[in-house]
Amino acid sequence: MATRATKTTDTTWLRPTGTPGGIGESAPRPDGTLKVTGEFAYSSDMWHEDMLWGRLLRAPLAHAEIVSLDTTEALALSGVHAVLTYEDLPAPVRHYGLEIQDTPVLARDRVRHHGEPVALVAADHPEIARRAAALIRVEYRELPVVTDESSATAPGAPVLHPDREDPHAPHVPHPNILHRQPVLRGDAEAAAARADVIVRGDYEFGMQDQAFLGPESGLAVPDEDGGVDLYVATQWLHSDLRQIAPVLGLPEERVRMTLAGVGGAFGGREDLSMQIHACLLALRTGRPVKMVYDRFESFFGHVHRHPARLHYEHGATRDGRLTHVRCRIVLDGGAYASTSAAVVGNAASLALGPYAVEDVALEALALYTNNPPCGAMRGFGAVQACFAYEAQMDKVAAELGLDPVEFRRINAMEQGTVMPTGQRVDSPAPVAELLRRVKARPLPPAEPWRSEGADGPDIRLLPGGLSNTTHGEGVVRGVGYAVGIKNVGFSEGFDDYSTARVRLEVLGGEPVATVHTAMAEVGQGGVTVHTQIARTELGVQRVALRPADTAIGSAGSTSASRQTYVTGGAVREACVQVRAEVLARGRRRFGDRHPAWSGPGLGLDGGKVVTAEGEVLAAVADILGEEAVEQEVEWRHRPTRPFDRHSGQGDGHVQYSFAAHRAVVDVDTELGLVRVVELACAQDVGKAMNPQAVVGQIQGGTVQGLGMALMEEILVDPATAQVRNPSFTDYLIPTILDTPELPVDVLELADPHAPYGLRGAGEAPTLSATPAVLAAVRAATGLALTRTPVRPEHLTGSG
Amino acid sequence: MRVNLVVNGRRQEADDVWEGESLLFLLRERLGLPGAKNACEQGECGSCTVRLDGVPVCACLVAAGQAEGREVLTVEGLAARHAGTPGAPTGAEEAARWRARPADSAAPLAPVQQAFLDAGAVQCGFCTPGLLVAADELLEREPSPSDADIREALSGNLCRCTGYEKIMDAVRLAAARQSEAG
Numbered sequence: 001m002a003t004r005a006t007k008t009t010d011t012t013w014l015r016p017t018g019t020p021g022g023i024g025e026s027a028p029r030p031d032g033t034l035k036v037t038g039e040f041a042y043s044s045d046m047w048h049e050d051m052l053w054g055r056l057l058r059a060p061l062a063h064a065e066i067v068s069l070d071t072t073e074a075l076a077l078s079g080v081h082a083v084l085t086y087e088d089l090p091a092p093v094r095h096y097g098l099e100i101q102d103t104p105v106l107a108r109d110r111v112r113h114h115g116e117p118v119a120l121v122a123a124d125h126p127e128i129a130r131r132a133a134a135l136i137r138v139e140y141r142e143l144p145v146v147t148d149e150s151s152a153t154a155p156g157a158p159v160l161h162p163d164r165e166d167p168h169a170p171h172v173p174h175p176n177i178l179h180r181q182p183v184l185r186g187d188a189e190a191a192a193a194r195a196d197v198i199v200r201g202d203y204e205f206g207m208q209d210q211a212f213l214g215p216e217s218g219l220a221v222p223d224e225d226g227g228v229d230l231y232v233a234t235q236w237l238h239s240d241l242r243q244i245a246p247v248l249g250l251p252e253e254r255v256r257m258t259l260a261g262v263g264g265a266f267g268g269r270e271d272l273s274m275q276i277h278a279c280l281l282a283l284r285t286g287r288p289v290k291m292v293y294d295r296f297e298s299f300f301g302h303v304h305r306h307p308a309r310l311h312y313e314h315g316a317t318r319d320g321r322l323t324h325v326r327c328r329i330v331l332d333g334g335a336y337a338s339t340s341a342a343v344v345g346n347a348a349s350l351a352l353g354p355y356a357v358e359d360v361a362l363e364a365l366a367l368y369t370n371n372p373p374c375g376a377m378r379g380f381g382a383v384q385a386c387f388a389y390e391a392q393m394d395k396v397a398a399e400l401g402l403d404p405v406e407f408r409r410i411n412a413m414e415q416g417t418v419m420p421t422g423q424r425v426d427s428p429a430p431v432a433e434l435l436r437r438v439k440a441r442p443l444p445p446a447e448p449w450r451s452e453g454a455d456g457p458d459i460r461l462l463p464g465g466l467s468n469t470t471h472g473e474g475v476v477r478g479v480g481y482a483v484g485i486k487n488v489g490f491s492e493g494f495d496d497y498s499t500a501r502v503r504l505e506v507l508g509g510e511p512v513a514t515v516h517t518a519m520a521e522v523g524q525g526g527v528t529v530h531t532q533i534a535r536t537e538l539g540v541q542r543v544a545l546r547p548a549d550t551a552i553g554s555a556g557s558t559s560a561s562r563q564t565y566v567t568g569g570a571v572r573e574a575c576v577q578v579r580a581e582v583l584a585r586g587r588r589r590f591g592d593r594h595p596a597w598s599g600p601g602l603g604l605d606g607g608k609v610v611t612a613e614g615e616v617l618a619a620v621a622d623i624l625g626e627e628a629v630e631q632e633v634e635w636r637h638r639p640t641r642p643f644d645r646h647s648g649q650g651d652g653h654v655q656y657s658f659a660a661h662r663a664v665v666d667v668d669t670e671l672g673l674v675r676v677v678e679l680a681c682a683q684d685v686g687k688a689m690n691p692q693a694v695v696g697q698i699q700g701g702t703v704q705g706l707g708m709a710l711m712e713e714i715l716v717d718p719a720t721a722q723v724r725n726p727s728f729t730d731y732l733i734p735t736i737l738d739t740p741e742l743p744v745d746v747l748e749l750a751d752p753h754a755p756y757g758l759r760g761a762g763e764a765p766t767l768s769a770t771p772a773v774l775a776a777v778r779a780a781t782g783l784a785l786t787r788t789p790v791r792p793e794h795l796t797g798s799g
Numbered sequence: 800m801r802v803n804l805v806v807n808g809r810r811q812e813a814d815d816v817w818e819g820e821s822l823l824f825l826l827r828e829r830l831g832l833p834g835a836k837n838a839c840e841q842g843e844c845g846s847c848t849v850r851l852d853g854v855p856v857c858a859c860l861v862a863a864g865q866a867e868g869r870e871v872l873t874v875e876g877l878a879a880r881h882a883g884t885p886g887a888p889t890g891a892e893e894a895a896r897w898r899a900r901p902a903d904s905a906a907p908l909a910p911v912q913q914a915f916l917d918a919g920a921v922q923c924g925f926c927t928p929g930l931l932v933a934a935d936e937l938l939e940r941e942p943s944p945s946d947a948d949i950r951e952a953l954s955g956n957l958c959r960c961t962g963y964e965k966i967m968d969a970v971r972l973a974a975a976r977q978s979e980a981g
Contacts, residue, residue: 028916035924036912036931038834038874045833127819213838213846213925213959263838263925264959295839460947523923523960692919692965699962700922728843728957736963737954 019605022536023756026692029528030545031521042261043233044292046219052081054274054281054291055129057119057136058300059111062370062721063158064140066109066118073135074121079128081285083136084120088284091249096272098239098375100166100337105247105276111140112160113335113372114722115300122281122289145370145721149309149330152176152367160335160368168341171645178333178366179341181348183648185420186359191324195315197399203312203388204787206713207332208305210377211733212522214263216273216301217292220282227254228279233262235269237518238554247276248283252550255279259548265522266704267376268302270559271338299726303338303375304714306331306366308347308384312392320402320410324359325352329385331374333366338375340366345492345643346381349421349652353389354431354485355411360420370721372714376559378704379486379766386484387788390771394480394778404775405439405481408432413485422649425656427759428749430684434660435483437682437745444664444678444741446477463668463675465737474670477677480663480775484767488760489562489637489654496562496654497636499553500570504538504578504620505628511607511620513538513575516546519555519567524762525693526563530571532689537575539604539620553634561657561760564689569755570635577631579604586623593617638753655751659683659764661702661772664740667780672792674710674777676738679703679769682745686759691746698765699742705769707734709777713789804866806830807876813863822866823847823858826873834874834928838957845956848929849873855936857955874928877935881909910980911935914973915966922960930956934970943974 021027034040071083086094086108094108095101107118119136123129146152146160153174160176168179192198218232227250234240237257245252262269274291281289293301309330315323329347333340348364364381377383397407412431418424449457449472457471464470490496501516513534521527531543548555555567583602586609591597594617601612609617641650664677681702688694711732715724725731750757770788778785781795792798802813802825813829823840826832826849836846840859847858850872858871872880911934914920921927930953937944937952944952949970958966 026919029921031924032916032921033908035921035927036874036908036915037878038832038928040924041833042836042925044837045827047828047831047833125817127817211959212923213836213844213957214923215837262923263836264923266959292837294837295841295844458947460951466951525922696919696922696961696965699964700960701962703962704959727841728839729841733957733959734963735954735957736950736966739950739963742962742964 019535019539019541021532021541023532023689025532026690027528027532029525030531031527040261042214042263043231044215044217046231046260046290048219048221048288051219051288051290052122052124052281052285053126053129054278054289055121055126055133056117056277057133059107059114059116059118061111061140061142062114063143063145064111065143066107066111067139067141069119070137071119073137074132077128077132077135079124080121080132081287082122082281083132084280084284089247091247093246096243096247096276097337098271098339099341102161103336113370115372120277120281122285146176147369147371147718147721148332149367152369176368178337178368179344180363180365181344181643181648182363182646183348183351183420184361185422188324188326188359188361191359192315194317195323196318197396198313198315199392199396199399200313201392201395202786203310203391205308205310205384205387206789207307207374207716208377208708208712209299209714209731210266210268210302211731212264212266212268215293215295215298218260218274218278219288219290220278221288222282222286228282229256230275230279231258231260232275233260233269235265235520235522235559236557237520237548237550239557240272240275241550243272244276244279248279257550259520262520262522265558266378267380267559270376270557271303273301295728296726299714299723299731303373305377306333306343306374306384310384310388312388314392314396316396316400318400320400320407322355322357322411325357325362327351327362329364331364331366331384332369332371334369334371334373336373338373340375343381345652346487347385348648349419349643350382350485350487351385351389352420353386354413354429354483354658356413356417357420371716372723378701379763380560382484382486383767383770386482386767387771387774390482391774391786394775405435408435408483420648421643421652423651423653427655427751427753428684429656429658430747430749431483431658434658434682434684435481438481438660438662438680441662441680441743443479447472448677463666463673464671469671469673470668475666475668476780478665478667478776478778478780480772480779481660482768482771482775483658483660484764486561486657486764486767487653487655488565488657489560491640491652491654493640493642496556496566497634498555498567498570499632499634500567500574501552501630501632502534502571502574502578503628503630504582504624506621506624509621510542511540512542512544513540514544514546515571516552517555517567517571518548518550518552519563520548520558522558524558524563524697525690526558526567528693529564529568529689533568533571534575537572538579539606561762564758565754565760566635566637569637570633572755573635574631574633577633578629581629581631582620582623583609586618589623590618655754655759657760657764659768661768663772663776665773665776665780667777667795669781669795672795676706676740676773678741679706679773680743681765682747683761683764684747684749684759685761686751686754687748687757688746689756689758694746694761695744697762698744701762701765702742702769703734703739705766706739706773708789709770709773710789800864802863802867804868805870806832807873807879816863818864820863821859822861822863825863825866826858832873832875836925836928838925845933846926846929848932848956850932850936855933872932874931877909877912877931878907882907909935910977911938911973914969914976918965918969918972920961920965920969926956926958930958930966934973938974938977942978
């Protein structure tokens, strides 16, 4: 094995070893082989002898009183072991929620959205459970629905939560407004007077679904002492636990959670789904209970991305400088709070985009309505804003007769720029450079469907594809650009920490590191990064990962692009402490044998203690012998501050993340069909911990943004607030045929405040992909296109 | 009812199968083969793709009883099916850039399985079993597919994590290695 010592005099984190599979390499996933052989155990694969199947009955109406509820027939069905309603809840705590505990575990006398949980069944077979649920007789009295800002705040509008006690309640202008955050800086009124052009626009953003492929599912196994073990797919074990235990009436230590395999998340597993329900059924029946949603139920089983209406006003001088921005962002939070307040904070603080503007007046707010609850999805409030401000940037550029990329460059923020919140950006912000890179890339060839010597066009490369709807007639090309800004980590003063335990011991003569965290691996590759950090910091080859569970402290959420930063930071710190202990023991045992033991610059490499010059002082195996070294740390990033309620001022964010896209599209203008030809991205990741994995994150985020531009939308009937397309037949996500080449240009400009200089990467590409595609379609068609997703009828004028 | 079938080359028998059960349920819940996945159970996502007498099908749309007397290949059987073939030397220029699989893995994998790992085509992995079965069938039928061929063949398999780019890389890689191995 080739190892390489590096020249440095520091024993802290800047001292990487040459250990193969360390940071900066495209190390393979530790769970990869199991995932390609079909052996990896996802939450829906859980199985237990003697287990029952759980099933939920959901409300068919969006707003109704429950007049009566009769479970007699359901209970009488052979094979049914339990039917539970609100009356069966075992503890005084009967609500849960991530920020505000306003969500009923089971409805008591009122349902507030289509699909709200009403009753539970446990049975021998999933089909029996389904039939039993259908036998529960519920009489509803339908109530009027509120579905948007005007209906929710109209005089006499039904109030979703009349007895609010949450911290936002005293400050909102209407009880159906969940949270409102203004951001005021400078004097937008005066600045507007200096503007040569003022451009206004109204924009609409549809409701997007995370559409992770692994359905909500898990297995609850009761123990002999009234406690329960829960195996589940989630984004944050400890947040689940904090919400589950009180509803079960159990102390947290009697609810033991282990992460089961997670089939994607994208924000949709931040809120609870079947966790409490499976535990309730298991504790009631004394049998293990498995619950698995089908896709129809999954659309009701998790929150969605907030649909939004956005009004923007941008002013600029003739020379292309923005004078001011005024805007108002209205997010539909649906029936329950979920993370809406934090989404509002993001939308407000990032509403301008990555531009330097001194005079700003804006507000963002979230509504309570009878629509499906909305919460976390990749991009978290920054996505909706980016769609609108990037449309505005193109519009202002056109008004000024400037190239849209040049106009963005003139106004691009950079390191040192002060955000509208007053926060100074103190690490690289290469906005202009990212745009320059995507623009400099050669354009893909025109009319890709024509090839030399072929008889006719390859219809697969045309809009409409295999539907064979055009051979090039009516097809026009467009190119569009966009760039976005996303915060990394939990913001606004949240105590955002992670816990890691690292053990180093000698097994079979070789040092082996074991890493234990509660981090939810949801596909992002955090587990790979943990093995890489341990290899780099401890100079070992073999790294074992303990399953994520609640036997260790919280790792925080796998969201907000934060896990490589925060749990990665915790693993690194634990490794550094383990290394220090190994060196201390080595000094005690062998310190008199070589003067270098008392000097700086010692590291671990290839299972040895080495000097900065690469000289071997001792083998780790000889230092440790039979004794392991183990360290556990809780690690925090820099603290943040809340935003002022009135002005929005405050150092609210930990770190900012930037990506830019260029979209090239071919549009069949007669049928309104779009084929994205190429969607190129440039993103700064600070440090590519695993280059292959980070490119995969960027490509995946890019395609979710593409989906939002052209096809993805949960359709909610405005008259009834009922969901009309809860299936993959009717809710379309991009297939491999809808997806173009995705070239990615990764920058690594270190953030001096972050571990290894890294920058959270998972979300930023989801922001700018959507507006880039929209800009390209506008360029091709000349249409204004103020809503996303764009449907064919928007392009043909037939809808 | 009782269902007899051959799964991954082994004769299997399941009793007390309810007539409404799918082949997917039979495989996952009665035969202990959860490799085929249950992402939509309505034939839209391809995550349950298996081969029924050699033909790729969505196991969720096949009634368990329809599999009576037939042969099923699932992701769990892919490696063994390829075990008789020579390994996957990386001679092609394109292939040479890719990493070898981790040394600690056990049985040899099928070329598409190895290529998915090497290309970084696996994230959450929920779509992976279905894609592997579909891609393996493609390469059996068309050893040197064009990019458009690959996209067409895999268009029934949804992936939400990768954006498909590395899946394209993986299939190209498997094809290159396969043609190199001759």
